[in-house]
Amino acid sequence: SAVISQKPSRDICQRGTSLTIQCQVDSQVTMMFWYRQQPGQSLTLIATANQGSEATYESGFVIDKFPISRPNLTFSTLTVSNMSPEDSSIYLCSGGGRNTEAFFGQGTRLTVV
């Protein structure tokens, strides 16, 4: 399966600032997704990153807070905007194709102070 490189692996940020997380896939993939994993919790889907168009957000997540880009079939970014301590989580990207299981990046552990 393909490999996703996710950066940064961790960061500590001040409240009110923004952080952009990047995911680079080593081959073209049809779909990319962004998940949030709050401390001790399961993974919750934030949005589907659509190549060349606006991302599709799940209930409870909005573009102003989590803008997503996907300029091509191998790259996507998630920005966590105007951060507060409640945004402290692990953020994971995943990707894959129509006949493949989803594979994941290594995750970004974000701490907002």
Add this chain to the structure above:
Amino acid sequence: AQTVTQSQPEMSVQEAETVTLSCTYDTSENNYYLFWYKQPPSRQMILVIRQEAYKQQNATENRFSVNFQKAAKSFSLKISDSQLGDTAMYFCAFVPGGYGGATNKLIFGTGTLLAVQP
């Protein structure tokens, strides 16, 4: 609503022994896929095993096997000959509908933290 439930937040097993992790799900779909993912402290999500709902035969991958009970909507994971490297959080996940691979959204359970004791 489609949900996945893991009722065991934490489990512990001695090295070389066998442990079973439970998962139940709720769906009105007839076609779907079920997965077990492993998340070690490195945070990397690793696919352990998958099961197609239309297959009656339980999936196996080396020391990992599942007990899939479609009528009961149950999908447990058995780990045989547990190893220290099996220590991780295990997530049960569900993909509704006909197989669309990663184009379908994964629905995750809350996870079971497994500790393998030496």
